[in-house]
Amino acid sequence: MMDGPAVTDTERKPAKRGKLAVAGAVVLLLLLAVLLPPYININRYQRSIAGVISRSLGRPVHMSGVGLRLLPTPGIVISDFEVEEEPAFGAEPVLRASSVVASLRLSSLWRGRLEVSRISLDEASLNLVRNAKGLWNIGSVLDQASHLSNAPTMQRRAGSSPRFPYIEASNARINFREGLEKKPFSLMNAEFSMWLDTPDQWRLRLTAQPVRTDLDLHLSDTGELQIDGSLQRAADINAMPLHLDAEWSGAQLGQASRLLMARDTGWRGDLDLSATLTGDVNDLHVNSRVRIGNVHRQEFQPGSTVDVDARCTGDYQRTAHALHGLTCFWPVGNGHLLLTGDMHGEENPDSSLRLEIDHLPASFAVDMIGLMRQRAGNAVTTGTVSGDFEYSGGDEESLTGQAVVNGASLRYAGLSEPMQLPAMHFIATPSGQQSPAGQQSHARAGSRRRLQRTALKFEPAILLQSFSVAMGGQAPLNVSGRFTCTQFALQLSGQASLNRLLPLSSNFGLMQSSLASISDQERGGAAAGIAGLSLSVEAPWVVPVSDQDHPELAITTTGSVELKNIRIRTSFLPDPLQIPSATLTLEPGAVVWNNASAVFHGIPVHGSVSFQTSCAAAGTGPCPIGFSLETNTLDAAALQSALLGAGAHGELLDAILAHVGSQHHMWPVLNGSVRVAALEIGDMALHNVAASVSIADTNVHIASLDAEAFGGTMHAVGSLNAGTPRPVWKLDVQLTGVHGAEASSLFHERWGAGTLNADVQFTALGFTEDNLTSSATGDFHFDWRNGTLPTAGTTALPLPHFDHWTGEGTIGNSRLTLTRSQLSHGSRSATILGTVTFARQVDLNAVAPSGTFRLTGSMAHPAVNSTQSQ
Template sequence: MSGSAPGVAPVPAHRHEKLLRWFSLALIVTVIAAAFLLPLININRYHRTISETLARSIGHPVHLGSVKLQLLPRPGLAISDLVVEENSDFGAEPLLRSPSVVVSVRLTSLWRGRLEVSRIDLDEASVNLVRDPKGQWNFGSLLEQASRIPNAPTAQRHSGGNPRFPYIQFKSARINFKSGNEKKGFAFLNSDLSIWLDNPHQWRLRFEAQPARTDLDIDLEDTGSMRLEGSIDRAPTLEQMPVKLHAEWLRAPLGQVSRMLFADDMGWRGDLRAEADIAGEVGDMQVTTRLRVADAHRQEFSPLSPLNIDAQCRAEYRHNEQSLENLTCLWPVGDGHLLLTGNVRNFSAPQSQLTLEINRTPASLALDLMALLRPSLSSSWGAKGTINGSFTYATAAVPAWKGDATVEPLNLTFSDGGAPLMLPALHFMTPSTATPPMSHGKKHSQRNVRAVNVPTQSTIVLEPAAVDLGAPSPLQVSGDFTPARFSLHLAGSAAVGRLKGLTTSLASLRPSTEQLGTQGLADMDATVAGPWLAEPSSVDDGLNAATGSSTQGWIHLQNAVAKVDWLPEQVTITSATASFGGGKISWSNANVLVNGVAIRGSADTATRCESTEPCATHFNIDIPQLDAAALQSALLGAGQHGELLERILAEVERKTAPWPTMDGQVHIGAFALGDLILHNTLASISVKDHRLDITSLDAAALGGSAHATGTVEASGSQPQYSLAITWSGVDVGQVAALFDEKWPASGRMDGGTDLTLQGYSSSDLASSAQGKFHWRWNAGSLAVNGGEVANVAFAPSRFTQWNATGAVADRALTLNKVGTTNPVSGKISFDRKLDLTWAAGRAGTPLHVGGTLAHPAVENVTAGVTQ
């Protein structure tokens, strides 16, 4: 039975509820008042005390902006513009700068009369990590200072004798790296860092950030994410502090990785994942790494089979000696592996002793790696075979390689379906036992411009190997290779079809063979050399600008064929020599047939252009005889019909196979345009985009000479022509015979015309023709039917000089009457109809000439007829 104790008056239940409500209301008012009033309390009077306290705690001078009290979301101090100065040994720039810092306090510590910080939050801080010339880091003093201050673990629930270490968090921080006073381009952006004391002797940390190059414009979404997690234990000095860390770089595209490492995109593609585990004392650590790259390839192509990299390394890091001891890196590949072992000491002036073991490594790996490094190699190669050997690298007085490796049996295949290439065993060795490569070439030995490199102790040479490429004599392959550069020498003979498999994948040799067919024979002596890691170029010329390689030497072709996409028929190459050097490819002594038209001459193209436009080809060709019909067939293909200019411009306009940019001179011994023969024609022309420029054209014709300039612009819906033609000393009788006219004429004529036309067909050209013309006809005569016409007495007219001017328009020639020097006026239509007035016939009687050129009709002009 429950009830009130004797002598105690019971308290009504409603009085308990009323007290609880008043207490809750008072608490709410107090909290609200504190939230608004505490920030108004002037705590800046303690500004100096706070900064000095912080300076003693971290061992660096500290400067503060404003300091305010806050209650929400946690009670503590709100500090603006916190600056932690750097020790003078590491430079003058601050160690840390943060615009906003919140220092949260533990309320329970206030009840005991001792202020205890529970949490420190720094927003958008900028941190400088500096390494001095001795290899010491500026944050080392911070760790040593913190190690000397006794603290209880951050998560400890109850206060003890030592204050609990605060939870420190950086949000959206930027971490810069410096070497002395030099700020590096690499930095961490959007960094989140958390540090806390897990037990009295061990700090834990968690870090995540985006790596970036501050001197480049890099999209941070494409740089991946770096993470670090682990622990650091207390010790008297930084070198003695035990650490256990795990770092990862995830989702990093290989192209952006190369930009951060080399300040430029090297053209690599793939996904990188790198991991590292570090354990031991800072001065003596065990380091284990794993590097994985999925589907590594160049941006220009995807390989026939994906290149996946999965390599692991382990080593012992000695901080005082700045060395890696007992280095071991293993990369399993296929049924074999690559194994690198050794030591690297004194990072500032490395002294290395390394051994590379190559055990049953697929030859395709070497090809894939070269294709990844060199833009000049494509995915058209495949390789079967294995590599066995070993090399040692030591840096004593002079860096030196020793060892050898053999590739066998090596079988190269090509994606174009050509016959596989079986190579003999290839032997790579160091110079002490290697035979210097010898030049070989049975023809044109005077063209051998190869400078044989003198092998050094850092060189690995490929001993000369004879490769049968279907020619009477083999092709000799040799080379030398250093860590920075390579040099490959090819000399001898080869069937063109077999040689193409090699040269197609070498950018500097590709233009000389890429358009060739499979027939023919080639002699060559050429050396391709360049750096392994070519410096990228902003100029995309498709050749050596992207590769950084150079080629010296020559290739001589006999009885080969070529198919160029802007000509309908293949070109037969009787003989031609391509020379490499001086930044260009030069073709000389070329004798070719284009649809039966014999052409001889030379041409050259630069291998690197200053602009982004394709390099122009400069040519100088000679054609003994040429017929317009043969020219049309050569340019347009046999069996094509229609207007020559229409078809030529249609070819120029083709989007899939535009004419290349080119300029030069053409000499034609005899050029037949129907019945008109132009002798000793010499023309200077250039083609660019959709424009053909005739700089000059000179020829002998009709007993005189002709000169022409002009342009053909084909960028619009219809081609536009602008021509200026002059002639001198032309035999008028030959002109009349050319047009099959029966009326007798004599004398010599000089003259010219400026014409503009547009269209494709002859009808469009005639309708749009506009311009002016003039002639001076010297010592001439002209007769119409030789006598009586329409009851008009008409005798041959002789004159000393006839000067004529006129216009071309409306499908007709209009002659102007100019005093006595031009006695004829009127029109001659393009369909050869006449409407002319002869100012003075026999006895000064004006005549009208009608009819056609073939059948003129002459009559007296009656009174009242307008002349």
């Protein structure tokens, strides 16, 4: 192989010197680019530059300074750039930017005609204003630009017309105003670019974050707005053809509602809106898609996931504020929803819409209800819905049409097999309702059409025609309803077995949990009994978030339920309560059991029970239960066994007090009255007993207890605090007109005749009889007339028969201490002092003019000793 000619050192030196010269020139140019601009003062061109920009925008322009930049590309740096607003739109500048860089095309420098290739605005603030005529302030700028002859931005070679610069803005903010009113909507962190793509078409791109300035929003959840499109030149800006692709993505439904409506509607989900707009400003064709994933209320997560994916098209006419040819299609399962029609603004309210429902799964309708009513989402439904509804606006608004649900079945927790439903027909009411205020406004002579229409309150409603369903009763259950945009109402009449009604009430909350205590016939078995229903159920679709000051009932049920042969199980009674018959009356915020006949362990009771439901909704704790009970005869021993369970022994009072203080069977808050024709407590019989009692936690309060006792009357008030280690019992008992003979027979003693009045107040501690007797303290007073002392068979005591014996004393140390008493018969008198123990042992001293006597022994067999005679 032949080698090439050898290169000598002499030949290498010129080449090396050439490279060094080029490198030196480059370094020199770089040094000049860095060092030279500060020494070149072009501020004298500031007015000229401002004039050129003003003429191109058609607006006055201001700047604080102008500088020269050579790297990375030659350009002009403008500081504090402002573009004034047209007087018709306000006084605030339409555009502000802290820094604007106008980059120059290098090739234009050699031709001697400067050309700007790029205009970059940093931290720009743009105000978009619409006046009362519907015109935008940016319109004149676009109109000015459309009449300027420019070459496309990306054109490689210069022509007779200057090339349109590439305009970009970063970290920008776009504000909106309606006349002089500044709107709270803004676009933050905006990235904007605009260029001339062809001689007659501009292209633009915008990426920004929508925000509100009057609310504290979670900016990470307001999503991102992207717009990409084009504008065509036109002689009139209103006829300027446009094509815009817009998308609002990554937004949360809750923040989107706050952004658009300034309030949180309570809905949650992942929002994605996209739209394509074509046409011109006056006539736009809109093609959009709405997607919302995992739609739900903020209060709960529904049982089934609901996703929205609908596509809508239509033609918007700006001058008429009308949307024509609206078509929205939402496929669901094997069916769909289709909305078509025209929508007009307030000036021309003759809108018309048609909703087509074609083979829509009934489960979808239940899922939609489950978004608003948590319990409804627990139901499993089959069947399809088909039909159509038409809405017409204008002076006489109306809603017509119907839909039919076929092949429906319903299944929910507690139901052994699906409930088969007949065909259900939903029919729209032909017209709305008019409020009284609207009627008055409509009747005024010379009322304007718009005023009349505003006064009319149109409430479109869809009626559910009555249908019957077998619910295990002798007669079917009839169901009808009325549905509006804000609420629904159902009418239930007929019969239902409790084993089918109870799961229905529990799953859908139809009766405010008033039937929750009805138990099964046997453990694990179905509930027995029949209910006759006459109910009206009303509720809003969306339950407001309640607060303690303004509780909102989730559902309101009114009417009555006739119950037969049911059992109720409570947490505070050891066994179920048998109810042969009762009428359950439901009122707004209250439940009343009227005319109830009950049997508890063989004890028949008749009366009523009521309680409020609003206090539970307000979070103030359990509602007090009011009651009024009556019975003919009541035996204390039977009552003890019923209240405390079989096998309970001991004194009734001891056991009841211990039971009230027990945490195993906490009594509810009770407040009511009890009447007993005959109450037997051991050998003691009380007649026509009437008591008013209240129980709260471990506190019992006896407001009054009145009865006929021992031939007289008894009245008592008292209280019990069983929440302490040693419960505190306070009692005030008054006896009036008691027959001494009847009172003594209770203890199988013979006190003699006469009538007795007594007043006893005492306090005792504990549960058992020993605790109560040993801790009892208090006072007593008595007044006995025409009586006989226990030893009336002897003459040992002075005044064995007396006309009047009055006395008082104290209670303590398990005894009664007589501290003062006076016994008299005619003109003779005696003083008796001493003690009587709770074990009925006496130690009394009688002092009379005839001598001093001592009475000892038991009350049944006392002994008398004379200590002094005169």
